[in-house]
Amino acid sequence: AQSVTQPDIHITVSEGASLELRCNYSYGATPYLFWYVQSPGQGLQLLLKYFSGDTLVQGIKGFEAEFKRSQSSFNLRKPSVHWSDAAEYFCAVSPNTNAGKSTFGDGTTLTVKP
């Protein structure tokens, strides 16, 4: 069975500082990988996705993620955080044999200090 680990439950960064959110997955093959953001009481917004090809993926809102097969990781990064980035971030995987059936990590809460 596939699983996703987000080691950091809560991260606090200063506005303007760089950000990296970690995600590790366990799956027999390379799954499809996603990062979502969720504001309180809201649905999910897709930040970026990886299916194949270039391992550095650009997303919306200035986010990027890098797939590292050797480390089974898909870490999310942003060079300069804005106060509006404060939210819950979820990493998710879905098998390439049943795309769309997603397993989510437990999420990382991002707090941005002024």
Add this chain to the structure above:
Amino acid sequence: GAVVSQHPSWVICKSGTSVKIECRSLDFQATTMFWYRQFPKQSLMLMATSNEGSKATYEQGVEKDKFLINHASLTLSTLTVTSAHPEDSSFYICSARVDRPEAFFGQGTRLTVV
């Protein structure tokens, strides 16, 4: 494109009653839809996979007689929470898949059982 709409966005019902949540793909035909549940400050957990015209496949631990899923057309899946109780209060989110390796999420439905 690829818009998924859920209705209602929020609902309050009395304990013991049933409530129906709709998930519609507005601009595409969804071969498969997925239903997730999210408790406060927790991650999304897959409840079931729904294929048009066939019975839903439920994840382990999800009561199929309590959470009735119907996928009568390629654009509509419904989740009915039967005999709802306060512990069923949660955020329910659906997603719909096309013939691409990703699914698109609805905005979620907040269910409160009083």
